[in-house]
Amino acid sequence: MGAPGVESRDKTQPRPLCVQDYEALARARMEPSQWDYLQGGSDDEVTLRANREAFARLHLRPRVLVDVSRCELSTQVAGLSLAQPLLVAPMAYHRLADPEGEVATARAAGALGIPLVVSTFASRTVEEVAAAATGPLWLQVYCFRRREATAALIRRAEAAGYQALVLTVDAPRIGRRERDMRNGFGLPPHVQAVNFTQELTATLSTRAQGHSGIALHAQEAFDTTMSWEVVEWVRSVSRLPLFLKGVLTGEDAARAAAVGVEGVIVSNHGGRQLDGTLAALDALPEVVRAVEGRCAVLMDGGIRRGTDVLKALALGARAVLVGRPVLWGLAAAGEPGVHHLLSLLREELELAMVLAGRPTVKDIDASLVYRP
Numbered sequence: 001m002g003a004p005g006v007e008s009r010d011k012t013q014p015r016p017l018c019v020q021d022y023e024a025l026a027r028a029r030m031e032p033s034q035w036d037y038l039q040g041g042s043d044d045e046v047t048l049r050a051n052r053e054a055f056a057r058l059h060l061r062p063r064v065l066v067d068v069s070r071c072e073l074s075t076q077v078a079g080l081s082l083a084q085p086l087l088v089a090p091m092a093y094h095r096l097a098d099p100e101g102e103v104a105t106a107r108a109a110g111a112l113g114i115p116l117v118v119s120t121f122a123s124r125t126v127e128e129v130a131a132a133a134t135g136p137l138w139l140q141v142y143c144f145r146r147r148e149a150t151a152a153l154i155r156r157a158e159a160a161g162y163q164a165l166v167l168t169v170d171a172p173r174i175g176r177r178e179r180d181m182r183n184g185f186g187l188p189p190h191v192q193a194v195n196f197t198q199e200l201t202a203t204l205s206t207r208a209q210g211h212s213g214i215a216l217h218a219q220e221a222f223d224t225t226m227s228w229e230v231v232e233w234v235r236s237v238s239r240l241p242l243f244l245k246g247v248l249t250g251e252d253a254a255r256a257a258a259v260g261v262e263g264v265i266v267s268n269h270g271g272r273q274l275d276g277t278l279a280a281l282d283a284l285p286e287v288v289r290a291v292e293g294r295c296a297v298l299m300d301g302g303i304r305r306g307t308d309v310l311k312a313l314a315l316g317a318r319a320v321l322v323g324r325p326v327l328w329g330l331a332a333a334g335e336p337g338v339h340h341l342l343s344l345l346r347e348e349l350e351l352a353m354v355l356a357g358r359p360t361v362k363d364i365d366a367s368l369v370y371r372p
Contacts, residue, residue, distance in 0.1 A: 016332075018348075019304050019325045022341055025332035026097070033183035034096045037214075038327055041271035042175030047279070048271030051302030054279035058311050059370045063357030071350050072360040077318045078241050078262035078296045080136070080163060083113030084346050085313060085361055089270075089300045089321035090140030090166060090245075092121035095191045097331035100124075103132040105330060108338035110135030112346065117166050117321065120153065121193045121204075130160035138164040140245070142171065143223045143230055146200070151237045153195055158238050166265065167234060170246025172226060174218040175273040186213030231259050243298070246273075248283040250290030253297075263296035263318075270301060270323055281312060285366075288316030306348025310356065314368040 016022050027035055041048030073084040088109050095101035102116070102124040109116045115136035118129055130137060139157040144150050154165065179185075186207040187193075193201040203220055206213035223230075234242055244256050245265035256264045266284050268277045277283075280301030288297050299312050300321035312320045322345065329341035358364045 016340065016344070019328075019341055019344060022325065022328040022332050022337065025337075026328035026330075029331050030097065031188075033180075033185050034188075036179035036183055037177075037185050038096065038324060040177050040179035041275065042177050042273060043275035045271060045275065047268050047275050047277050050279040051268070051271055051281070052304070054281040055302060055305075055308045055311060057371060058281065058315075059372070060307065060310070060314075060356055061368055061370050062355060066357035066359065068354040068357065068359045070359060071353055073346070073350060073353075075318060075361045077298065078164075078243075080115075080241065082115065082319055084349065085309065085317075085319035086114050086342065086345060086349075087138070087298070087319055087321045088114060088116045088326050088342075089323035090117040090119040090168075091323055091327060092119045092193075093123045093187065093191050094327065094330060095123035096188075097327045098334045099190075100334065102129045104335035105326060105338050106133040106135070106137065108329075108335045109133075109326075109342060111339055112342055114342055115163070118157075118162070120150075120195070123191050123194060125194050126153065126157045126162070127160050130157075130162070137162045138166055138243075140166040140168060141234070142168055143226050144200075144221050145223045146221075147223070147233070149196060149200060154234070154237050154240075156195075158240060162240070164241040164243060164262070165234065165238060166243045166245050167230070168245045168269075169226075170248075170267070170269055170273050171218070172222055172224040174212070174215040174222075175269070175275065177212060177215065177272060180212035180214060181210055184209040184211060228255065228259060231256075231261060243296075245300075247287060248278055248280075250286045253287040253290040254292075257291040257294035261295055263298060264291065265321065266297060266299040266317070267301055267321075281315065284312065284315045284317060303345075306345055306350070306352045309345065309349045310352045310358075310364065311369055313361065313364045314366055316366070 075085045102122045106129045110133045117138040120142045139162045184207050187204045203217040241262040243263040247264040296318045299317045329337035
């Protein structure tokens with residue numbers, strides 16, 4: 001029997017056996033410029049490639065003759081319980097991949113107990129996503145020049161039952177994403193940033209050769225004056241646990257811990273911001289050392305296999321966020337595609353823990369990995 005939902009869209013396709021199998025299915029079903037928006041990085045896409053290459057450089061040191069008859073994937077992140085150390089990363093405009101958008105993603109992730117981090121630029125309202133969700137929801141936040149618009153969204157999410165905030169700190173402007181510029185990419189009419197007024201988001205639909213509507217909107221709307229004071233400002237709006245996403249250095253990680261955030265997410269924005277930065281996995285150990293246990297450390301960027309998750313945990317991440325592949329599953333087969341893809345990652349992680357002789361998340365430490 002094929003993967004749930006995949007056969008319903010194309011009965012000729014074989015059953016996906018791994019996350020990467022969904023990539024080709026998704027590409028075949030998405031409009032080319034929208035696929036480029038999802039897949040692309042900035043400039044020469046060096047960092048985009050580096051995120052994957054970093055995992056290949058890191059080798060595992062399995063232990064043998066360990067009782068692995070039971071394997072426990074549950075963990076805690078800043079007092080929040082996770083059924084497994086996986087979250088769905090914040091990504092904008094899920095309706096580019098499927099008409100139900102974030103609602104379908106929320107149902108699929110929730111069925112597995114995996115938190116969904118809903119983007120500021122979701123294509124379904126925070127309330128619609130909350131009504132469909134059966135699992136935890138976090139809200140990703142961009143800080144606009146019109147701070148009242150950001151504050152209003154945070155308050156709406158808190159009222160709808162969201163459990164944490166993820167403030168993106170690496171995007172005062174949008175990186176030079178040349179695929180989008182060549183395509184003159186702007187949002188199609190059926191996809192909008194529905195959590196805000198048309199006045200605030202109109203530029204997103206701009207289509208002009210050599211320009212990106214996404215970048216034009218960021219230049220117009222994002223707060224480029226944002227500094228460390230923003231942490232206290234967010235705290236004044238909401239007391240939800242706060243994570244900073246986009247931290248790559250020990251200096252910034254130490255300061256984040258000092259100002260009392262609940263966690264940092266080691267991330268280079270999926271290779272979509274400053275090209276040539278460290279791969280997220282390579283930056284992870286420095287960040288873990290710098291925080292000295294004062295806050296949780298998570299990471300995203302390049303997760304494609306259960307062994308990737310295992311390596312990140314070994315280097316000190318409490319959990320990882322999975323990005324583009326989730327939208328591959330959504331484009332390929334809607335809600336069932338997302339559910340199956342995330343299930344594959346979970347199953348691979350469990351098997352990798354068993355074969356590595358690390359039957360619980362607490363057993364995973366730096367002695368598990370070796371870098372030549």
